Amino acid sequence: MHDGKRRLKWQGEDVLAFLRTDFPQAFRDGWDYTVEHLTTRQAIVRLHAHDSQLRPGGTIAGPTMMHLADFAFYVLLLALHGASARLSVTTNLSISFLRKPVAGDLVARVEMLKHGRTLSVGAVHMEDAEGRVVAHAEATYHMGAAEW
Amino acid sequence: MHDGKRRLKWQGEDVLAFLRTDFPQAFRDGWDYTVEHLTTRQAIVRLHAHDSQLRPGGTIAGPTMMHLADFAFYVLLLALHGASARLSVTTNLSISFLRKPVAGDLVARVEMLKHGRTLSVGAVHMEDAEGRVVAHAEATYHMGAAEW
């Protein structure tokens, strides 16, 4: 496995610092994240609860979960490749919503399923503040620039 | 087809009025929508361009497109069922990103593929301000309340 020898280019704080500048909408309205765990194969990213994510009834909106699934995988790619991963784009994202999350933080754990030359595929497992699985997603990123 | 005799419970303006109250985060940051076309089988929903949707380089963020795909289908379900559709939840959404959209409005056309007792499935075709297809999505909603 060519991933075996791979080292992380960036740690979690480097990735978030880059994203605050490069992808400021992810932090709009006071949204914030912690990278809780990071290896060459896995990232665990927490989205801190914020009123702007809530739906009436005290649950979290689906698009917030879609955003977090995509964001967590992007964190892992940035950690592996550094700034050059900013050229990668999501080509496909499929998400199943399993239960309504309770109001509170969301934690996404993304695992790299394939880290290829042109395509990377990751699976995302998402839990709510009570530790229940609320969504499961699979995302494909096209590595590299321009047209795909 | 049981849909043959179905009438719309609500017109586009009714749906948007309901959503402004019931789902205010969809209108946060000045985001706004027009329902351009509505039948029992199809809805065309325009998301008006807003700075908060942009990514550096002048393109529109993937989560904005995921949100619009989901939102457009929800508009169609509300038009068909009125307020009772507020209890429906997305159970699966799969989206392919086809090209980077130019900065500007996005237009989503959702077509009902199946309008069942428990599950409804729709396909969403999304174009950017230059009329190029930028994304294609398929969403499943579970009709009705509580646990699914």
Place this chain on the structure above:
Amino acid sequence: MHDGKRRLKWQGEDVLAFLRTDFPQAFRDGWDYTVEHLTTRQAIVRLHAHDSQLRPGGTIAGPTMMHLADFAFYVLLLALHGASARLSVTTNLSISFLRKPVAGDLVARVEMLKHGRTLSVGAVHMEDAEGRVVAHAEATYHMGAAEW
């Protein structure tokens, strides 16, 4: 659009002749196909009914529909590129099963959503012998050889 000037390399009969040799399992057990329509953007492929596809109760098995969705898109890629498309591989396929088909032929209509340098994306609409929509799929092919 670079597709505008594109011509078909192969007609339907050329594609099927190639597949009979190159992909014989698709024709196992007496399975057979007709390419009913073919343009640079669309292929309509009929799978002729065969007992080996049936499930008890007289419906058609899900994997048969998955196979046909994938196969129809492969037909379109072969028509566009000729034998060189044999190196392309499916990287993702997402299918929604909408209704149980009646026993009989299945007809898949695939439309090219994106025909890119590295990835092609198609949407597949599938009807049963009574003309009811029974499945809707989206497939991504990676164009070209070897590792992706």
Place this chain on the structure above:
Amino acid sequence: MHDGKRRLKWQGEDVLAFLRTDFPQAFRDGWDYTVEHLTTRQAIVRLHAHDSQLRPGGTIAGPTMMHLADFAFYVLLLALHGASARLSVTTNLSISFLRKPVAGDLVARVEMLKHGRTLSVGAVHMEDAEGRVVAHAEATYHMGAAEW
């Protein structure tokens, strides 16, 4: 969790015996399976290598992997519910093909993500005979009869 107290209705051999009668096409052409592991949350199902699954170049056809993903989840549902699960139908299946498998057995491990009243969602991890991950799928089954 209502699954906590759940027991398996059937063991692996009961499930396969039922399927040999009820779903004979899955065993056509000499195809055969072993249920290697079974709990209320997980099933591991091996598809024994057979010439009829191969593509030229000695790899296994995509539809074979789609079939196995779907089949493995069906095994788990039958183990949990017994014969009544025969009325359940796949409503959505999304699969990513990650690497070309080598010729040989395929092993699918399905994990139950949600076991709900109306919908069950499972994730499937598939390895080839060399232990490399070759596909990852997510499937949704609608529990129960008739129309959905």
